[in-house]
Structure formats: structure tokens, C-alpha cells
Amino acid sequence: MPTAASFPATTSNYSLPLLFAGQSQKEFFVNEAFSLIDSLLPKTILGVQDTPPTLPNVGDVYVVGAGSGEWSGQDDGLATFIESSWRFAAPMPGMAVFNRNTNQIMFFTSGWASAAEPILPQGGSVVDAEARIMLAELVDTLKAVGILA
Secondary structure (H helix, E strand, O other), X not given: OOOOOOOOOEOOOOOOEOOOOOOOOHHHHHHHHHHHHHHHOOEXXXXXXXXXXXXXXXXXXXXXXXXOHHHOOOOOOEEEEEOXXXXXXXXXXXXXXXXXXXXXXXXXXXXXXXXXXXXXXXXXXXXXXXXXXXHHHHHHHHHHOOOOO
């Protein structure tokens, strides 16, 4: 007797419900999945890359840099590996993701930005002037990533 095929009941990353053939009230499960997706959109990415990794895992997400090869034309998009192929989503202004490679949050406005560490004062006889420059750079950085207006 052949062994019955086994299918997962949920997706790999967020346990979103999957549909089965002949399932009743499918709209309940689809709406549940859409609701969870909507609430989980702040996303963790594995990094920023120009080309796809050679051995991706299902659910891997990257921000596409200067896309080439299979990612050509997808610059700044989110590339998600689903089952056996890449799916792409265009970012929207205000979208934020956590980059696990750099351990920082990236924000999208007209492109992806993240805060750069300001140059710290080095000491010397003009510490006040150096501190003012460093604080101005810090404020500019916080404005650039949307933390300050």
C-alpha cells in the first residue's frame, strides 16, 4: 500500500494556514492568513545582495541591491524564496526591515537607508567644537532614517 503524501498545515516562517483540496470554508483560512501577513509585515531580512544565494532556504528574504541575473530589474525590492522560486515585492515608503547581517533597522523612503555611526570626538583642546559636530551628525543621521523629522 503506498504511503499517503504529507503536506504541512502551515507556512514555515509565521505558521500561516495553508489550504487543502476539498477544504470547506477556505475563505476563513485565506482571510486568517492575510490578517496575519498584514500584522507581521515588519520583516527580518538576511541582508542586502545583488544576486540570489546559491542554496536559499524556503522563507529566506533579502533586499535586492543592484539586481543582476535572476534578480535583474528588482533593485530595492524584497526577494523571498518560496518553495522553489523567488517572489518579489516592491517596498513602500515607511517600510522598515531588520537586517540580520548588520543588526540594524533599514527604512525605505525613496531608497533603503540605515543609520551610520557618527564620528566620535577624538579629544584635544577643542572638545566643545568636536562634540557639537558629532551631535549635529547624529541628528542628521536620525533624520535620514526617519526617527526625527
